[in-house]
Amino acid sequence: MSADVEILQRKKILVVEDVTIVAMDIKSSLESLGYHVTETVPTGQEALRSLDQTKPELVLMDIMLEGALDGIETANIIKQEFDIPVLYLTAYADEEMLNRAKITEPFGYILKPFHERELMAAIEMALYKHNMENKLKKLAHYDCLTGLPNRALFFDRFAQSLKAARRSNHTMAVLVIDLDDFKSVNDNMGHDGGDMLLREAAKRLSECIRESDTAARLGGDEFAILLINLSAPDDTDVVAAKIIHSLGSPYLINRKCCKTGASIGISLFPADGDTEETLLKKADIAMYRAKEHGKNQYRFFHRSSG
Numbered sequence: 001m002s003a004d005v006e007i008l009q010r011k012k013i014l015v016v017e018d019v020t021i022v023a024m025d026i027k028s029s030l031e032s033l034g035y036h037v038t039e040t041v042p043t044g045q046e047a048l049r050s051l052d053q054t055k056p057e058l059v060l061m062d063i064m065l066e067g068a069l070d071g072i073e074t075a076n077i078i079k080q081e082f083d084i085p086v087l088y089l090t091a092y093a094d095e096e097m098l099n100r101a102k103i104t105e106p107f108g109y110i111l112k113p114f115h116e117r118e119l120m121a122a123i124e125m126a127l128y129k130h131n132m133e134n135k136l137k138k139l140a141h142y143d144c145l146t147g148l149p150n151r152a153l154f155f156d157r158f159a160q161s162l163k164a165a166r167r168s169n170h171t172m173a174v175l176v177i178d179l180d181d182f183k184s185v186n187d188n189m190g191h192d193g194g195d196m197l198l199r200e201a202a203k204r205l206s207e208c209i210r211e212s213d214t215a216a217r218l219g220g221d222e223f224a225i226l227l228i229n230l231s232a233p234d235d236t237d238v239v240a241a242k243i244i245h246s247l248g249s250p251y252l253i254n255r256k257c258c259k260t261g262a263s264i265g266i267s268l269f270p271a272d273g274d275t276e277e278t279l280l281k282k283a284d285i286a287m288y289r290a291k292e293h294g295k296n297q298y299r300f301f302h303r304s305s306g
Helices: 003-009 020-032 044-054 071-081 095-103 116-141 151-168 182-207 235-248 276-292
Strands: 012-016 036-041 058-062 086-090 109-111 171-180 214-219 222-230 251-253 256-258 261-269 298-300
Touching: 012 020, 012 044, 020 036, 020 058, 020 116, 036 044, 044 058, 044 071, 058 071, 058 116, 071 086, 071 095, 086 116, 109 116, 116 151, 151 171, 151 214, 151 222, 151 276, 171 182, 171 235, 171 276, 182 214, 182 222, 182 235, 182 251, 182 256, 222 235, 235 261, 235 298, 261 276, 276 298
Parallel strands: 012 036, 012 058, 058 086, 086 109, 261 298
Antiparallel strands: 171 222, 171 261, 214 222, 251 256
């Protein structure tokens, strides 16, 4: 195994310590335990810069840093802007400081001086806890069949996107998508076949949008998409046409070819409303109009209902 490959497989840790000799000692201990130290930095500002560049899996940080940002203030920014666990290092901390530190929800404390086995145990526990928390978040916010955001996460992002659109005066689109004749797929292919088609449809939907947009499964064979920061309403036509083509292409399910289509209803902010309830309702109405006019097509609320 090459040295470069070995480093890639080791867990990456950023050390934030303002006493150079202590930082070097910590780095040496971590490397002897098999971790990869991405960098050692002395200030909170440098830690934030390093996080963007080196992408560590854990931050080991002195709670009492010198400079404009102490360890607690730095950890608070990390909590808000990065999904990275923080372990505090401390030789001494009074009650007031510990109460401040609790707000940042750290993944543990290590008292200096420490034994290497204590350091390793604290790091492994922090990484395990962080991994479990992420798995629980995924279960709570993502659809277990398709891996797409579920209804709860969709509405959370909907509210956030709407606030941003109001502030920036950008156009935003809501698409409600219903697979055409999905019941016949279930009848002919069985529920397992139907599930396979839903997973593939979700994958195709995700490939039709930007990373900044959201595709979600609302339930059954119904999906929804949020398109944000549109430069013009006509941009939505391009995405909707792409989805119609993608979802209408044949599926290979259990070695059998099957075909379905999609009916899409679209509402626009601010033209069709300025609340989640109104925009979703109007997109739903437009979707049913698409079904009434022959399915496998998209309809805008303001174009289809006058």
